[in-house]
Amino acid sequence: MTMNRRKRFVLPLAMAGLVAASTLGLGQDHARPKVGYKDTPMLPGGRWHVHDSDRPFPTVVTPGTCSTQEEPGKAPSDAVVLFDGKDLSHWQSGRGGPARWTVQDGAMVARPGAGEIKSRDEFGDCQIHLEFASPNPPRGRDQDRGNSGVIIFGLYEIQVLDSYENVTYADGQAAAIYGQYPPLVNASRPPGQWQTYDIMFTTPRFKPDNSLESPAYSTVLHNGVLVHNHTAHVGPMAYRASPPYRHHGPKGPIVLQDHGHPVRFRNIWVREIKDYDQP
Numbered sequence: 001m002t003m004n005r006r007k008r009f010v011l012p013l014a015m016a017g018l019v020a021a022s023t024l025g026l027g028q029d030h031a032r033p034k035v036g037y038k039d040t041p042m043l044p045g046g047r048w049h050v051h052d053s054d055r056p057f058p059t060v061v062t063p064g065t066c067s068t069q070e071e072p073g074k075a076p077s078d079a080v081v082l083f084d085g086k087d088l089s090h091w092q093s094g095r096g097g098p099a100r101w102t103v104q105d106g107a108m109v110a111r112p113g114a115g116e117i118k119s120r121d122e123f124g125d126c127q128i129h130l131e132f133a134s135p136n137p138p139r140g141r142d143q144d145r146g147n148s149g150v151i152i153f154g155l156y157e158i159q160v161l162d163s164y165e166n167v168t169y170a171d172g173q174a175a176a177i178y179g180q181y182p183p184l185v186n187a188s189r190p191p192g193q194w195q196t197y198d199i200m201f202t203t204p205r206f207k208p209d210n211s212l213e214s215p216a217y218s219t220v221l222h223n224g225v226l227v228h229n230h231t232a233h234v235g236p237m238a239y240r241a242s243p244p245y246r247h248h249g250p251k252g253p254i255v256l257q258d259h260g261h262p263v264r265f266r267n268i269w270v271r272e273i274k275d276y277d278q279p
Contacts, residue, residue, distance in 0.1 A: 048277075056277050064269075067131060069194055072106070072267035075129070079269040082119055082254070083108055091117045094255065107133070107264040110148055116258050118154065122251040125273040128152070128199040133264045134162035136192025142168045146191060147259035149178060152201050153252030156216050157237035160197075160263060163188040175222040178237045183220070183227035194266070195223055200273070203250060204233075210247035 036053030048055050062077035075081050082090045085106035091099040093115055100114035134146025146162030156177075163174035163186055170182035175197070189195050200219040207213045215235075220228040235245050256265065 056279070059279055067194065067196065067267060072131060075267070075269035076271060079129075079271045080121055080123075081269045082121070083265065083268040085266060088117070090120055091256075092120055094118055101258075104264075107266045110256070110258050110261065110263045110265075112258065112260045112262065114258055116151075116255050118253040118255045119270075120253075121270070122253050123270055123272065124203050124251045126201055127271040127273060128201065128254065128268075129196070129270075130268040131194050131196050131266050132160055133194050134160075134164075134191045135262055136190075138162055138164075138166070138191040141166055143172060145261070146263055147257075147261050148263040149255075149257035149259070150197065150199065151237065151255040151257060152199070152216075152218075153203070153248065154255045155236040155248070155252070156201070156218070156233050157257075158197060158199055158218065158220060160257070162191050164190045175220060175227045177218060177220075177228060177231060177233060179239065179242070180234050180237070181228065181231055183222060184229075185225060185227060187222040187225040187227060189223060197222060198224075202273075203252075204245060204248075206245075206247050212245045215245070 034053045036049075036051045036055065038049055038053060040050040040052075042049055059078070064076045064079070065073040067073040072085065085103075087103060088099040088101060088108060091101075091108075093099055094117065095115070099117040101111050101117055102109045128150070130150065132148070138145055143161070145166050146160070148160035149157045150160060151157045157179075159172060159174060159176040159178045161168065161172070161174040170176070171179055173182060173186065174188050174195075175183040175186075198221040202217040204216040205213040216233040217230050218228050218233065219226075219230050235243050254270065
């Protein structure tokens, strides 16, 4: 074998070896390649250097897929799927016991008079995705039209309402942080069409004496449009009131409200939000 042919043969093998080592390095620290530096400045906090070769790689997650009006998308691989169109096994009634809503054509439907439902799983800082559709043809007006709500911890509500050509008080329309902040814009679709909420929620923190250290925050996208940008909740939601924070645990359920309207929900999933460098 000539020298040139030998070089052409060895180089692809060397490249393949680097790729394999990089792939192994994603999940095995002992095999991870040294692809950073230790002679760079220390970042604030004193744990990692800039481009630190020992810093853990992020966990690999398979992304979900986008929904259409006809079909819901798929959740990311690390999500807890609370409703996949089949049953209510991840839900219970607000007072415990089986959830008394119905499942129809791949959607859970609020059954007027059945009461709220809440997730059996509890979450802290999290990303929530859900899709909803208000009844069509629409009935009623103001708050009496396609009304429900996503109530995190059973305390912090993002309003669900048919706000397409339907006037109500600003902090009670669709995507409002109920009773506190209206959405930055009204991104509502017509009744009957599927709409999406993507909510990034940060739990409030409390001091050892149970007083508030930092409030809850929500970033919300309604149909892909930013309507709240890291907005601080002023306290729990309430009708015609503004109660103060009260101490609670670091995790809580997600509650869907029964407000007397057969609002449909589908494709509900939640991802825990972890800090940097956590597996």
